[in-house]
Amino acid sequence: MSKFIAAVLAATMLVPVAARAEGEIEVLHHWVSQSEVDALNVIRKELEAKGFTWKDSAVGGMSGANAQQALRSRLTAGNPPGAMQFLGWEGVQWAEQGVVRDLNDLAKAGGWREALAPQLLPFVTSGDAFIAAPINMHRQNWVWANKKIFDDAGIAVPKSWAELITAGQKLQEKGIVPIAMGDEPWQIGIIFDALLSDVNGPEFYQKTAIDLDPEALGSPEMVKVFDTLREVRGLVDNNFVGRDWAVATGMVINGEAAMQFMGDWAKGEFLAKGLKPNQDFYCFATPGQVTSFQYLIDSFGTFIVKDENVQNAQTALVETIMDPKVQKGFNLIKGSIPARSDVSVDDFDDCAKLGYQERATAIEKGSMQGAMTHGFAAKPEFASVFSDVAAQFFVGTMSSEDAVKMLVSGIDNAR
Numbered sequence: 001m002s003k004f005i006a007a008v009l010a011a012t013m014l015v016p017v018a019a020r021a022e023g024e025i026e027v028l029h030h031w032v033s034q035s036e037v038d039a040l041n042v043i044r045k046e047l048e049a050k051g052f053t054w055k056d057s058a059v060g061g062m063s064g065a066n067a068q069q070a071l072r073s074r075l076t077a078g079n080p081p082g083a084m085q086f087l088g089w090e091g092v093q094w095a096e097q098g099v100v101r102d103l104n105d106l107a108k109a110g111g112w113r114e115a116l117a118p119q120l121l122p123f124v125t126s127g128d129a130f131i132a133a134p135i136n137m138h139r140q141n142w143v144w145a146n147k148k149i150f151d152d153a154g155i156a157v158p159k160s161w162a163e164l165i166t167a168g169q170k171l172q173e174k175g176i177v178p179i180a181m182g183d184e185p186w187q188i189g190i191i192f193d194a195l196l197s198d199v200n201g202p203e204f205y206q207k208t209a210i211d212l213d214p215e216a217l218g219s220p221e222m223v224k225v226f227d228t229l230r231e232v233r234g235l236v237d238n239n240f241v242g243r244d245w246a247v248a249t250g251m252v253i254n255g256e257a258a259m260q261f262m263g264d265w266a267k268g269e270f271l272a273k274g275l276k277p278n279q280d281f282y283c284f285a286t287p288g289q290v291t292s293f294q295y296l297i298d299s300f301g302t303f304i305v306k307d308e309n310v311q312n313a314q315t316a317l318v319e320t321i322m323d324p325k326v327q328k329g330f331n332l333i334k335g336s337i338p339a340r341s342d343v344s345v346d347d348f349d350d351c352a353k354l355g356y357q358e359r360a361t362a363i364e365k366g367s368m369q370g371a372m373t374h375g376f377a378a379k380p381e382f383a384s385v386f387s388d389v390a391a392q393f394f395v396g397t398m399s400s401e402d403a404v405k406m407l408v409s410g411i412d413n414a415r
Helices: 003-014 034-049 062-076 091-097 104-109 120-125 147-153 162-173 187-199 202-210 220-233 245-253 264-272 308-321 324-334 349-365 380-395 400-414
Strands: 024-029 053-058 085-086 136-141 144-148 177-179 259-263 281-285 293-296 301-302 369-372
Touching: 003 062, 003 120, 024 062, 024 308, 034 053, 034 085, 034 202, 034 308, 034 324, 062 085, 062 091, 062 259, 085 091, 085 308, 091 120, 091 301, 104 308, 136 264, 136 324, 136 349, 144 147, 144 245, 144 264, 147 162, 147 281, 162 220, 162 245, 162 259, 187 202, 187 220, 187 259, 187 380, 202 369, 220 380, 245 259, 245 264, 259 308, 264 281, 264 349, 281 349, 293 349, 308 324, 349 369, 380 400
Parallel strands: 024 053, 024 085, 177 259, 293 369
Antiparallel strands: 085 301, 136 293, 144 259, 144 281
């Protein structure tokens, strides 16, 4: 154990427990939008119905990076929260530091391993032990389209990127913005992740985003990925700098743009306006040779504390999160689908049902993939290289060949 972590644990044990309310648990998370808060309240209300008090600590911004910084400060001060929202490798990395509670007994009693797709396990386990409870599964590689714009232009849902780009060019000729997005690296990354799988097949995604295979990273196939990304850039309006993702979604909703590449959290924006899938808007996966399901999950881990009341509240929270009824209620609001594969989506909207079906198919075909942009593929030090290169390429004039060279060099330096 490092000296830092030893100091953290020692300091943690010194925190006075008398100041904590009996049965109270502080939950640190980064959900601050209305739909996110509404979804989180499903968990909160169920926990409070069991007699426990929820102390909310929300730190928004930077896709959870600000919340992670807050956690780092709390651990250094020896004052960890009772529970924390994790994305990607975050929970595993904290577990390796010895500060996260082992949930294996609860997992065995609740049948978690049997209820979860095996692809999720690396992100919620450390060794043989569960260290986090997943509440949902988002799909990142969705396309959201304004149905009226498509119908008026005589455009069908594209079956390939070539069809999508041709459709975009047709719309552009009519004075319609084909693709709404911002210039944030993570928004660009969503498109890049999809292209890695769609253009050359899911095996290429495995070789590049996960295995970091040098031959694949520097291959002509990777040049083709950047070539396609350049074509996508040609379909984005020049006012995309600084545009928030939700603003881009609003452009599609209001008929100011035809399409957006975004995870299914964008669906909440459509539903909040009373719009219905396949009546007012289309939802379809990015078009690949094999349909992929690029996932990210939100999970909650708990920290090692001495206070038995907090420990009891932690147990209650984790059991609540994994309750099928809670998973259903939460995800109906959040826009995602349950992390548990044994929870029915019969009452969900058509987009969720499609995602649920395509998840099952992707598991069978080996095309269920962790979304690199949100931390579910390569480790952070490598994922950041992909993100930086794709972002620089998208907003600049770099050639595809130079982008590939930069990518290979960056991965080599990060090894």
